[in-house]
Amino acid sequence: MTSGHHPRDAMRRLRALPGLQAVTSYRREWLLKDVIAGIVLTTLLVPQGMAYAELAGLPPISGLYTSILCMLGYAVFGPSRILVLGPDSSLGPMIAATILPLAASNGDPQRAVALGSMLAIMVAVVMILAAVGKLGFVADLLSKPTVIGYMNGLALTILIGQLPKLLGFKVEASGLVEECVGLVEELSAGSLVPAAAAVGIGGIVVILVLQRLLPKIPAVLVMVVLAIAATSVFGLGSHGVSLVGTLPQGFPPLTLPDIRLDDLAPLAGGALGIALVSLADTISNASAFAARSGQQVRGNQEMAGIGAANLAAGLFQGFPVSTSGSRTAVAERAGAKTQLTGVVGALLITLMLILLPGLFRDLPQPALAAVVITASLSLVDVGGTVRLWRQSRVEFLLCITAFLGVALLGVLPGIALAVALSVLNVFRRAWWPYETVLGRVPGLGGYHDIRSYPHAERLPGLVIYRFDAPLFFANAKTFRDEILRLARTDPAPTWIVIAAEPITDVDTTAADVLEDLDETLNAEHIHLVFAELKDPVRRKIERYELTRTIDTRHFFPTLEAAVTAFRDQTGARWTAAPPSPPDIR
Known part of the structure; x- marks a missing residue:
């Protein structure tokens, strides 16, 4: 036919x-x-x-x-x-x-x-x-x-x-x-x-x-x-x-x-x-x-x-x-x-x-x-x-x-x-990605790398952390260790906001690490907050059932929305760089 x-x-x-x-x-x-x-x-x-x-x-x-x-x-x-x-x-x-x-x-x-x-x-x-x-x-x-x-x-x-x-x-x-x-x-x-x-x-x-x-x-x-x-x-x-x-x-x-x-x-x-x-x-x-x-x-x-x-x-x-x-x-x-x-x-x-x-x-x-x-x-x-x-x-x-x-x-x-x-170099970049803390720079819109702007203003009790890679089995522990180090600075933050726009994926190993990390932070009265998380990654997090431990109210569409929510809750005001700013590798 x-x-x-x-x-x-x-x-x-x-x-x-x-x-x-x-x-x-x-x-x-x-x-x-x-x-x-x-x-x-x-x-x-x-x-x-x-x-x-x-x-x-x-x-x-x-x-x-x-x-x-x-x-x-x-x-x-x-x-x-x-x-x-x-x-x-x-x-x-x-x-x-x-x-x-x-x-x-x-x-x-x-x-x-x-x-x-x-x-x-x-x-x-x-x-x-x-x-x-x-x-x-x-x-x-x-x-x-x-x-x-x-x-x-x-x-x-x-x-x-x-x-x-x-x-x-x-x-x-x-x-x-x-x-x-x-x-x-x-x-x-x-x-x-x-x-x-x-x-x-x-x-x-x-x-x-x-x-x-x-x-x-x-x-x-x-x-x-x-x-x-x-x-x-x-x-x-x-x-x-x-x-x-x-x-x-x-x-x-x-x-x-x-x-x-x-x-x-x-x-x-x-x-x-x-x-x-x-x-x-x-x-x-x-x-x-x-x-x-x-x-x-x-x-x-x-x-x-x-x-x-x-x-x-x-x-x-x-x-x-x-x-x-x-x-x-x-x-x-x-x-x-x-x-x-x-x-x-x-x-x-x-x-x-x-x-x-x-x-x-x-x-x-x-x-x-x-x-x-x-x-x-x-x-x-x-x-x-x-x-x-x-x-x-x-x-x-x-x-x-x-x-x-x-x-x-x-x-x-x-x-x-x-x-x-060539392949190992790609893997190296994902294994040890660039990571930093962000602050507000007067006269510049948005939030910026404190390495480039060491005098950037911070909100007491809030750390904005950016991790420039997908979260997967090879770098999940690096991410966890840095978050824990930031949580144990003096004075300790009450919110750690992840500027999650560069995080393009989360695998199952990283999901387990995130769950343990959130439970550890919760025990220390510190909230893990996500801003600018991509929709496909958000859906994966929900599929992994991470919202059992991570409060769904702690997902924000933008960094500005997260910062505004923190200020409304705590009344914090922007201050100059602290005497001992968090040290990012």
């Missing part, structure tokens, strides 16, 4: 695809701009794709396969008009940390490719499930201080890991400390290849100088062309410099990754970490570029788009991808209007592989290391770290701990530590 509606539903869903919507609303005047931007973008995609593939422990060709398929996948399913996806410097070490232990040292490159492809498919599954479950908020699990520390640690890890390739030798080591030791040992043993070092260091200088002085010129492409020219002129291959060699010809075939069953568990752990970093990166980049173009960020659709891009890459011998702020900026500066820019880039890379697979055969490996190292430098945020030191020592320590976690434990444990630190 309902089967007749299925074709219409399918057509409706099909028309809702961002790619098809972009086609139907495409303007003819955009075409030339998108094509030119696609050509410019390709000059960056090819060398970076190969470089980031090697950073991930995979053959350079897989970086090009990944670039082609992920851009096509995102063009159909991704909501952003100009975001550029592809192999990413921040994901490379995470991919390598996941697949290389499974592939084993000197293992079969084809096995590494299969593991990388399966990892991309698993990232796609995580992203698509998260999109269906509307879980875009999980990107918020990485706070800014921990992201800064993580990225700084990642940059150092990439830099140290790429130095041997830059200088023309290899170091067999795992972990930053071992790599540093191995680097020093190889240099001491005279393993440095002068020609390789000249190409690599020269490449870094060319990229950084051009990016600084001539930002509109594709610095990476210029460096790559110069490096290939140097190989031809000076015969670098015969001077011990490793070259990329001829790439496999043709478009990558559809390939289902052939892996072992016991590979799935370690791959799943890596996929979760990669998905989290990719999502956080994508949401931040999407927000930045959407703000410039007037678009809205659709987090769940972005996850679906990233999932589609990873799935396409994984089915064609690729590896996990993310958005790139630098490549997106290049596309934007070149005049990109839609995802046709990425499609043009994918087509050009495909044509290169079909018609000119030997185009980059003379590209020195140290030049690829230079591409990766300069990309890693963009991950460093020294200014942000210094700002944290000046503004918040606690968040600075979080940043440094995340940095050390990546540098000393590795990138995957580092991302787990960064998430844990």
